[in-house]
Amino acid sequence: MNFGLSFKPPAGESSSMDNLEKQLICPICLEMFTKPVVILPCQHNLCRKCASDVFQASNPLWQSRSSTAISTGGRFRCPSCRHEVVLDRHGVYGLQRNLLVENIIDIYKQESSRPLHAQAEQQQQQLMCEEHGEERINIYCLSCETPTCSMCKVFGAHKDCEVAPLQNVYKRQKTELSDGIAILVADNDRMQAIMSQMEDICRTIEENGCRQKQALCDKFDTLYGILEERKKELVESVSREQDRKLRHVRGLIRRHGDHLEGAVKLVETAIQSMEEPQMAIFLQSAKDVFKKISDTAKASYLERAEPGYESMAQFVIDTDDVADVLRGIDFQTGPQTEDDDDLEDDGEDLFAADGDPVRH
Secondary structure, three states: OOEEEOOOOOOOOOHHHHHHHHHOEOOOOOOEOOOOEEEOOOOOEEEHHHHHHHHHHHOOOOOOOOOOOOOOOOEEEOOOOOOEEEOOOOHHHHOEEOHHHHHHHHHHHHHOOOOHHHHHHHHHHHEEEOOOOOOEOOEEEOOOOEEEOHHHHHOOOOOOOOEEEHHHHHHHHHHHHHHHHHHHHHHHHHHHHHHHHHHHHHHHHHHHHHHHHHHHHHHHHHHHHHHHHHHHHHHHHHHHHHHHHHHHHHHHHHHHHHHHHHHHHHHHHHHHHHOOOOHHHHHHHHHHHHHHHHHHHHHOOOOOOOOOOOOOHHHOOOOHHHHHHHHOOOOOOOOOOHHHHHHHHHHHHHEOOOOOEOOO
8 A cells, every 4th residue: 555645844834843842742652741741850751641651560569549548659760761760659649740841832832833733633634545646544454554545445455454443543553552661661660670689689799708708718817826826836845855855965965074084184193103113102102093093984884865865756746637627628518698598589589480580
């Protein structure tokens, strides 16, 4: 089906009026704002009905205003900037009306030579069928899903098709599109909430990881401290035994030195006695020398360090078992901690068994 558009805008229409007209279009229904116009906290505007549709799509369980039960507030996101709008118990009716925009719309409709709805009607009236030049497009072929004219239905290609008035199909599809936009906005809000919740989980994971790493480092620092303290005690034990043995051996060295010094002097005395020419004098002095030599020989068997006395083998320790224990340090496999339980609960809230996000 071919059809043409014969409508042309007036030559005197200014671009400023077009720009103003664009500013007065609702982002939900894509038509000029209808009273009352509500202003959101982000300063964007919506028709009250469109705001109510978006709110109901985002909060399907919220009770209507006419309900006698006490209703609670809800929230939805602005379709223009995604700013979150939090409502009180009055819902959309608690939003403030934008009287300035309403007055601008009234002035625009009064000043405009052709209001927006009149232009749309004229465009539809001026939309002519190319096959039947004098016939305007006024019906919609449901079978072929295309606009057409009455002559095409009676004599043309659409005579066996199911048709409906163009205006009815237009209004129905505009309503369906508006509802679809509201559903998309609500779904975007739900997806944004899921992403925000998962971002919170990421932050919690980072915080828990840092806390566990710090606790792990503290545990190992404690072990390092115990090892250093025990090493100091054992080194002191070895040092004490080393000093004791050194004092004992050095005392024996001094005693043997004193005995050697006396023996050397006795040898000198004996040599001097050997040089005595007088026999009587020699025999008299030799008696004392023999006695000293006998006493010195008896005292020569002094205490000495036994073989192996220098050994410190008793201080050897076996750290193999302890090393195996240290290498086997690992995380406990017992019940989960409270943080792990919280993370698991969050994950169950976000995702179903098949991995798809859970719809709340």
